[in-house]
Amino acid sequence: MTMLRPRTLSGRYARTAYLFLIPAILFFAAFFYLPIGNVTATSLRTGPQADQWAGLGNYTQALADPAVRHSFLVTVIFSVLVVIGSIVLGLALALALDQPLKGRVVFRVLLLVPYLTSVAIVGLLWRNILDPELGVLNRVLGAAGLPEQTWLNTSPLLTIAAVTLWQSVGYTMVLFLAGLQGIPETYHEAAKIDGADPWHRFWRITLPLLAPTTLFVSVMAVISGLQAFGQAYIITNGGPGDATDLSVFHIFNVAFRARDFGYSSAQSVLLLVVIVAFTLVQLRAGRRGEVTY
Amino acid sequence: MSSHAPHMTRRDLLRLAGAAAAVPVLSSCAGAPPAQTAAPGTFTVYWNAGHDYQAYRKVIAEFEQANKVKVNLQKYQWPDLRTRLLADFASGTVPDVVEEPGGWVQEFAISGNARSLQDYVDRDGEAMGFPSDWQPVTVERNSYQGKVYGVQLHLTCNTLLYNKGMLSEAGLEPPTTWEEFLAAAKKLTKDGVHGVALNQDHGYIWPWMMQAGVTPFDPETGKVMTPIEDAIAALQFQADLIHKHKVAPVPVSSTDYSGPQKLFSAKRAAMILTGPWDLEPIKKTSADIDLGVAPPLKNKVQVTQAAGTSMLVPAKAARPDLSWDFIKRITALEVEQAATKETGMLMPRVSWAKLPEVQQDEAIKVFAEALPIAQDSTQEVRLTGQLGKWDERLKVVYQQVIIQNEPAADALRTFAEAAEGFLR
Numbered sequence: 177m178t179m180l181r182p183r184t185l186s187g188r189y190a191r192t193a194y195l196f197l198i199p200a201i202l203f204f205a206a207f208f209y210l211p212i213g214n215v216t217a218t219s220l221r222t223g224p225q226a227d228q229w230a231g232l233g234n235y236t237q238a239l240a241d242p243a244v245r246h247s248f249l250v251t252v253i254f255s256v257l258v259v260i261g262s263i264v265l266g267l268a269l270a271l272a273l274d275q276p277l278k279g280r281v282v283f284r285v286l287l288l289v290p291y292l293t294s295v296a297i298v299g300l301l302w303r304n305i306l307d308p309e310l311g312v313l314n315r316v317l318g319a320a321g322l323p324e325q326t327w328l329n330t331s332p333l334l335t336i337a338a339v340t341l342w343q344s345v346g347y348t349m350v351l352f353l354a355g356l357q358g359i360p361e362t363y364h365e366a367a368k369i370d371g372a373d374p375w376h377r378f379w380r381i382t383l384p385l386l387a388p389t390t391l392f393v394s395v396m397a398v399i400s401g402l403q404a405f406g407q408a409y410i411i412t413n414g415g416p417g418d419a420t421d422l423s424v425f426h427i428f429n430v431a432f433r434a435r436d437f438g439y440s441s442a443q444s445v446l447l448l449v450v451i452v453a454f455t456l457v458q459l460r461a462g463r464r465g466e467v468t469y
Numbered sequence: 470m471s472s473h474a475p476h477m478t479r480r481d482l483l484r485l486a487g488a489a490a491a492v493p494v495l496s497s498c499a500g501a502p503p504a505q506t507a508a509p510g511t512f513t514v515y516w517n518a519g520h521d522y523q524a525y526r527k528v529i530a531e532f533e534q535a536n537k538v539k540v541n542l543q544k545y546q547w548p549d550l551r552t553r554l555l556a557d558f559a560s561g562t563v564p565d566v567v568e569e570p571g572g573w574v575q576e577f578a579i580s581g582n583a584r585s586l587q588d589y590v591d592r593d594g595e596a597m598g599f600p601s602d603w604q605p606v607t608v609e610r611n612s613y614q615g616k617v618y619g620v621q622l623h624l625t626c627n628t629l630l631y632n633k634g635m636l637s638e639a640g641l642e643p644p645t646t647w648e649e650f651l652a653a654a655k656k657l658t659k660d661g662v663h664g665v666a667l668n669q670d671h672g673y674i675w676p677w678m679m680q681a682g683v684t685p686f687d688p689e690t691g692k693v694m695t696p697i698e699d700a701i702a703a704l705q706f707q708a709d710l711i712h713k714h715k716v717a718p719v720p721v722s723s724t725d726y727s728g729p730q731k732l733f734s735a736k737r738a739a740m741i742l743t744g745p746w747d748l749e750p751i752k753k754t755s756a757d758i759d760l761g762v763a764p765p766l767k768n769k770v771q772v773t774q775a776a777g778t779s780m781l782v783p784a785k786a787a788r789p790d791l792s793w794d795f796i797k798r799i800t801a802l803e804v805e806q807a808a809t810k811e812t813g814m815l816m817p818r819v820s821w822a823k824l825p826e827v828q829q830d831e832a833i834k835v836f837a838e839a840l841p842i843a844q845d846s847t848q849e850v851r852l853t854g855q856l857g858k859w860d861e862r863l864k865v866v867y868q869q870v871i872i873q874n875e876p877a878a879d880a881l882r883t884f885a886e887a888a889e890g891f892l893r
Contacts, residue, residue, distance in 0.1 A: 224580040224854065225558075309718050310731055328721045329872055415669070415722025416872035418865045432552045434857035435580075437559075 212448070219441035226437040234442030244443060246418060247426035248450075250333060254422060255401030257337035258344070262397040263390060265341060266348030271378075273349065274356045284353070287346035295343065299410030302339045303328075328412065332419045336407040344400070348393050355389030356382070391462030395455055402451050423447055511541050512791060513564040515554060517778065518544040519746065520568065520623075522814075524807035528798050536791055548724060554783075558582045563783035565792045574611045574619030574781050575851045584782045587616040589793040597797055598818065606775045607817040610845050613852075620796050623777040624817035625744040626843040627676045628836060629766060630751070633759040635662070635739040643763035647680070647706060650740075650766055654716035657739040666729035666738035667707060669720035671860070671867035675774040675846040676742065677703045682769040686849045691893055693885040699769070700885075704870050705877035712874045722868055734758070742766075744776060745836050748813040762835040765842065775843035777817065809833065815840065853892050862887060 222230035238244050269287060273280045290298060305312050306328050314324040327335045359382065367377050383390075408414050408425040427447070431440035512532075521544055529540045545553060547570045557563045558577075567573075577583035590599060599620065600608040607621035629650075631643055639657055644650040654664025667673065678685070681703035684695050694700040710717045718738075720728060730747040732738035734755040741747070751760055765773035780799075782792040798804070805816035810826050815836050821827060822837045850859050866884040869875040 303723065307721055307728075309721075309737070310728070310735070326719065329719050332722070409724070412722050413724045415864070415868045417722075417869040417875075419873075420722075429861055432548075432555055433861055434855075435555065435576075436858075 215441045215444050218437055219445050220438070222436070222438040224435050224437075226441070230438055234439045235446065237439065238443050238446055243418070243421075243426065247421045247423050250419070250421055251402055251404070251423040254333055254337050254340075254404060254420075255398055257334065258340050258401040258404075259394055259397040261337065261341040262344060262348045263393055265345045266393060267352050267386070267390075269345065269349040270352030270356055271382075274353060284346075284350070287349055289346070290343045291347040293343070295406035296410055298339065298343045299406055302342075303411050306335065329416055332412050332416060336411050336420055339411065340401075340404065340407055344397075348397070351389055351393055352386065355386045359385045387462065391458065394462075395458050398454050398458060399451055402447065402454070510538055512536070512538040512788070512795070513541045513543065513566075514795070515550055515564045515567045516542050516544050517550070517568050517570070518546055520778070520814075522808050522811050524804055524811050525799060527807070528801075528804055532795055532798055536794065538791065546724075558783070558785075561785055563785045565782070565786050565788060566795050567781050567783065568622060568778050569619070569781055570778055571610070571776055572847060572851050572856055574779050575613050575848075576854065576856055577781060577783075578613035578616075578618040579852070579854045582784055583618045584784045584786060584789055584792075585616045585618055586620070586782065586793065586796075589789075590617045593793075593797060597800070598802075598820070599800075602802075602818045602820050604817050604819060604840060606843065606845055607777070607779075610775070610848060610851075611779050611781075619779040619781040620800055621777060621779045621817040622800065623814050624775065624840060624843075625746065625777040625815050626773045626775055626836060626839050627673070627742055627744050627765070628773060628839050629740060629763040630733065630743055630747065631740045631761045631763060632733070632736065633761040635736075636761070643761060644740075645764070645767060647766060647768045651710070651714065651716070654710065654740065655714060658716045661737060663718050663732065663738045664716035665710060665740045665742075666732040667710065667717050667720055667871065668726055668729050668743070669722050669868065669872065670726040671864040672726075672776075673742065674704065674707070674863070674867050676765060676772075677707055677768075679772045679774060679844055679846065680766060680768040680770060685846055686853075686888070686892060688849050688852075691889055693888040693892065694881060697882065697885060701878045701881050703768070704867075704881055708870045708874060708877060711871065719872055722872060745813055745815050745833070748832055752813075760832060762832040764835060765839050771842060773839055773843050774846050775840075777815070850892065855892055858891055859888060 218226050219234055220230055220232070222228050222234065273284055273287075277283070304310075306325070308314055308324065308326045308328065317324050363381050363385070364377055367381055372380065403424055404422050405424040405428065408420045408422045409428070412420040414421040414425050414429070423443070424447070427440045427443045430436050430443065521542070529542065532538075533540055543553075543564070550567075550569075551573070554564075554567060574583060578585070594600065600617070603621060604624055607624050608617070611617060611619035611621060629643065635657055636643065636653070639653075641653050641656060644653045650665075657664035675685075678694070678700060681699045682696070683700040683703060686693050687695060711719055718732070727747070727750070729738060729741040729743060730750055733741045733747075734751050736755070736758065748760075751758060765771055780796050782789055782796075786792055800818075802818055802820055805818055805821045806824055806826060808814055809816060809821070809824070813830070813833055815833070822840065827833050827837050847856060847859070850856050862884055866880045869880050870877045
């Protein structure tokens, strides 16, 4: 036992910390790092059983494949829509519900409920609402004498981005609310005394001090946008055509429809690299913009 | 302990944690037992969620009693069943019997994931009437390199379902050709009712293509969709029903292929082109509709697509004798008879078509009479092992033309060029 005892107090603290970390390390090793290693190894192979050596062939094929490039472009557009929407709507809702309104707790809960609902249920719900022929929305619009919508056919990517926002905006609102409540009221009071109107106070005080929250929201929204799958799978099945062929959905189809596990694994690794790169760039850019008063 | 005893550093602790993390993984790799197919006493069957018939439940109960096992009937929609099955193949833990939607038997025979049933067929075939009592197309689509790998469970085909009341009100007889079909659809389209509703699922392209005399893939020449001009005309005809003649609504892309049936049941479509799987939902949801079933349409030829499900046994299934016994029991003629009586489903036995339940049912009889002209659409593609890739590309092209109104000529030529590349 003496062999394991660190000589210093900080060493003993560190040992305790590492011991507590072991379950988490085991969990991450079993469910994240090992599968990532497995996928990386599979990406170097080909064939229906992924049992033939391909080297970097799957990677060069993926980089030259128009379908992969198209699905990545679709995913980037989807992510941009979700990121911008999450920040703008989440912040707007948080600002509204940060006011001393009657029943604001009820509104907060109502806005958060979709986030607590599974993407499969949300997808089926909106699929049944938006179906041009059988959906509820067109019945309501028709009854009101308004023109009927065909968004799932005319703007499918925008539609699934809007559904994603509807589901996730409650969560970003909560994050922004927490950020708003962390800004000391004295800053606003001092600005008021100096004659700053609400618009100036928002731009000069609220928004800069919300930078860490905005950074967190944008990083999370980019990651979840690039990893989106359920929306394409449940609502549009990647269509019409390949209009909503998000990257993860595309990878899924290459693996489980076309049965090319090596090729799909290579695309997964490339997507992982892109997500890590986006995240690092965002974190670096975000830290540069941090403000303190 | 001696003061010279080495103290554990932070790095040592990390190494220890890493080693601890690796132990269960490495030990499981080193001493991994051979893959088991299922818990002893449990017989696992993957089944389509829509095919859990009482007729099959009765057979399962008898099978359980005879073999002293408990059947774990796991029900899935087709895409989920495929995902699960491929994961099982990778892990080595496989079910005992799998129902498949058509095409997987040959695909998995090629990849080595399906077990040949030829030994069992040689032993029991004559007694159970296989293959002599099965429609020839069903034996061909479940064989690979002269050996049987699967047994057909249902044999279906696609034909015309129509609302008798609507057609009679419009003074129309059921159409028999594409021209008559278009004329009828134009006359029937009014007051919020569509003359016809087409499916968003690309599988519904095939009856049209086959009626236009199109060969999906010719392995001799390596050509796809020939003659291409006829294939383009067939696809454009479908798109024109929607976008030019406006006699059909624009379908919506999804995993659900029941849209036309729902419109038909809601009396918002007068005609649909579908299979027997829609008979039961229509009868259940709209008992007041006087349902008519007409033979497949004719263009250059009168033909339709053979479809339906089969059963296969995974290569790693531990109890193939039991699996074969299950297949034998569930494909017996009296079971087919009971399932048809219960649901209206079509069956693959030749003798089934002569049963009173088939001959006396107006709707089922028309389907049964169409079976001899039903052809397999993707047999040659399946045998290349590239059906998955083919289907993915075809889905995109079909929806680009049918839903997004892109010219059929450009889309289909692009598809043919790509497919000829990966099928080579």
